[in-house]
Amino acid sequence: MSTRTSWADLAANSAAENTTAGSSANNASVGTTSAAPARSTYVPPHLRNRVPSSDPPAPAYSGPASSNDRQGYGGPASSNDRQGEREVNPFGDDDDTEQAFSEQENTGINFDAYEDIPVETSGENVPPPVNTFAEIDLGEALNQNIRRCKYVKPTPVQRHAIPISLAGRDLMACAQTGSGKTAAFCFPIISGIMKMQGQSAQRPLRGARTVYPLALILSPTRELSMQIHEEARKFSYQTGVKVVVAYGGAPLNQQLRELERGVDILVATPGRLVDLLERARVSLQMVKYLALDEADRMLDMGFEPQIRKIVEQNDMPLPGARQTMLFSATFPKEIQRLASDFLFNYIFLAVGRVGSSTDLIVQRVEFVHESDKRSHLMDLLHAQRANGVQGKQALTLVFVETKKGADSLEHWLYVNGFPSTSIHGDRTQQEREQALRSFRSGNTPILVATDVAARGLDIPHVAHVVNFDLPNDIDDYVHRIGRTGRAGKTGLATAFFNEGNASLARSLADLMQESNQEVPAWLSRYAVRSSYGGRNRRSGGGRFGGRDFRRDSSFSRGSSDYYSGANSSGGYGASGGYGGYGSGMTSAWD
Numbered sequence: 001m002s003t004r005t006s007w008a009d010l011a012a013n014s015a016a017e018n019t020t021a022g023s024s025a026n027n028a029s030v031g032t033t034s035a036a037p038a039r040s041t042y043v044p045p046h047l048r049n050r051v052p053s054s055d056p057p058a059p060a061y062s063g064p065a066s067s068n069d070r071q072g073y074g075g076p077a078s079s080n081d082r083q084g085e086r087e088v089n090p091f092g093d094d095d096d097t098e099q100a101f102s103e104q105e106n107t108g109i110n111f112d113a114y115e116d117i118p119v120e121t122s123g124e125n126v127p128p129p130v131n132t133f134a135e136i137d138l139g140e141a142l143n144q145n146i147r148r149c150k151y152v153k154p155t156p157v158q159r160h161a162i163p164i165s166l167a168g169r170d171l172m173a174c175a176q177t178g179s180g181k182t183a184a185f186c187f188p189i190i191s192g193i194m195k196m197q198g199q200s201a202q203r204p205l206r207g208a209r210t211v212y213p214l215a216l217i218l219s220p221t222r223e224l225s226m227q228i229h230e231e232a233r234k235f236s237y238q239t240g241v242k243v244v245v246a247y248g249g250a251p252l253n254q255q256l257r258e259l260e261r262g263v264d265i266l267v268a269t270p271g272r273l274v275d276l277l278e279r280a281r282v283s284l285q286m287v288k289y290l291a292l293d294e295a296d297r298m299l300d301m302g303f304e305p306q307i308r309k310i311v312e313q314n315d316m317p318l319p320g321a322r323q324t325m326l327f328s329a330t331f332p333k334e335i336q337r338l339a340s341d342f343l344f345n346y347i348f349l350a351v352g353r354v355g356s357s358t359d360l361i362v363q364r365v366e367f368v369h370e371s372d373k374r375s376h377l378m379d380l381l382h383a384q385r386a387n388g389v390q391g392k393q394a395l396t397l398v399f400v401e402t403k404k405g406a407d408s409l410e411h412w413l414y415v416n417g418f419p420s421t422s423i424h425g426d427r428t429q430q431e432r433e434q435a436l437r438s439f440r441s442g443n444t445p446i447l448v449a450t451d452v453a454a455r456g457l458d459i460p461h462v463a464h465v466v467n468f469d470l471p472n473d474i475d476d477y478v479h480r481i482g483r484t485g486r487a488g489k490t491g492l493a494t495a496f497f498n499e500g501n502a503s504l505a506r507s508l509a510d511l512m513q514e515s516n517q518e519v520p521a522w523l524s525r526y527a528v529r530s531s532y533g534g535r536n537r538r539s540g541g542g543r544f545g546g547r548d549f550r551r552d553s554s555f556s557r558g559s560s561d562y563y564s565g566a567n568s569s570g571g572y573g574a575s576g577g578y579g580g581y582g583s584g585m586t587s588a589w590d
């Protein structure tokens with residue numbers, strides 16, 4: 001079947017809609033400290049010598065003096081001695097006036113697209129949602145940053161998750177890709193740490209160089225950790241809250257130096273964090289907030305041992321003594337069950353169907369034999385070019401299964417006149433970062449990627465995601481296509497399907513149907529023939545409702561305290577759900 005014309009038109013429309021999306025990241029790091037701190041009142045390194053801001057000064061730290069100014073510090077913010085070191089403005093709007101960021105709203109967002117999304121919460125005493133940021137007491141400095149980000153109103157997941165977290169409750173939250181989960185977990189953390197400012201919470205003296213973050217945000221890939229760090233830095237600008245990132249593949253010493261300057265929120269990948277814990281450079285003893293982004297991925301077979309090591313076998317406070325937040329767009333029941341070990345009396349929040357894709361993404365599936373894939377891709381790209389959508393405003397992300405496959409397809413595209421780059425686990429970290437920069441900027445508007453780029457990355461102007469090789473797991477498909485159609489904008493996803501993907505047929509057809517997509521008759525026939533096998537069961541269920549695994553009657557732990565009560569604000573019916581889950585690693589993850 002050929003969909004070239006309509007496909008190209010869709011990409012063109014999507015590109016046009018995407019022109020207002022996002023802002024580029026600013027990677028600058030904090031400058032060096034020049035003056036020595038006073039000994040009598042301990043001031044965290046990153047707050048020494050700060051230029052006074054327009055915000056009211058945070059209360060001075062009232063804890064005891066430290067004998068070693070490299071240890072973790074007690075309170076996050078202090079107004080003392082703020083000359084000299086200026087916090088780099090992550091917004092790049094250095095005239096710093098309210099006008100600079102209030103003039104323009106984040107108008108590209110189609111909030112109506114979210115209005116009728118069903119929402120369900122379960123758990124005890126669920127705090128009610130809010131409709132505006134103004135209704136929530138996040139603190140003036142954070143509110144100002146929200147305005148700088150041009151976030152006019154909270155997205156549905158933010159409306160529900162932020163009040164739940166501010167009430168101190170643990171949370172397992174499932175919401176569609178691109179729906180603003182990062183801010184949903186960052187805002188309560190930053191706001192909570194701001195409220196701790198001035199409390200004399202002395203951080204213990206363990207090793208001279210040990211630091212004691214108050215919050216830990218874990219994510220599965222280096223690039224996603226970098227992105228969360230950039231976002232969190234924007235949200236915490238001029239709040240006195242210091243965010244540091246640590247991930248593998250980058251020089252350890254640089255990250256250690258950054259940590260030594262002080263850290264409130266540590267964003268990390270599990271491997272590098274384990275390394276830092278083993279070197280006793282980080283202690284988790286003071287952690288009040290633990291957030292796992294892409295939580296189902298973090299708890300599947302690949303990462304679970306490392307996560308358990310970090311959360312259960314170090315000095316992190318127990319569930320109940322810390323606040324834990326788990327976020328993802330997909331949450332298989334088996335993973336929910338595992339995750340409950342990390343949570344205390346938590347609230348389950350589902351915005352939309354667990355594991356569903358957003359209606360904002362137009363999904364196409366084309367039957368393409370293995371040997372025809374390259375020429376078919378070429379046809380798509382030529383059509384896209386002919387419609388004038390190749391270029392900065394129409395980025396195309398092509399997913400393949402293996403690292404070798406990525407290299408070879410990238411080379412082939414290049415030879416055939418399509419500027420492209422690639423990202424996968426065999427490339428050096430420098431190459432990976434360079435590839436992403438080049439793609440984001442539109443210099444190479446085609447990025448060939450393995451699943452290392454499947455989750456979380458928020459790249460403006462991705463108009464088209466091509467599943468050159470379909471993944472084995474429907475949840476991976478959901479995350480991959482979620483690189484387009486973000487924050488209310490539309491996008492296009494094309495998948496090449498052949499006999500080799502038969503086991504995915506049913507879950508793919510179901511997913512497309514749920515998202516109001518046209519399911520080709522031939523795919524429906526494949527779907528009838530194939531049955532759900534292991535990994536291809538849908539994340540949480542086919543119909544809305546009943547996705548909190550605690551509501552599953554087959555779940556029994558000999559205790560009634562796992563589930564009590566449910567609130568459904570979406571008005572959808574009772575349980576659906578395919579139940580089981582078999583997790584697995586895809587070959588391309590690092």
Ligand SMILES: Nc1ncnc2c1ncn2[C@@H]1O[C@H](COP(=O)(O)OP(=O)(O)OP(=O)(O)O)[C@@H](O)[C@H]1O
Nearest residue numbers: 106151153154155177178179180181182456458487
């Ligand atoms: N309230 C808001 N108003 C406008 N834009 C927002 C708002 N909240 C978040 N965004 C923007 O929406 C985009 C997607 O947000 P984010 O990356 O947090 O999505 P996500 O739900 O984590 O997606 P994924 O599941 O792919 O990780 C970002 O560009 C972010 O800046």
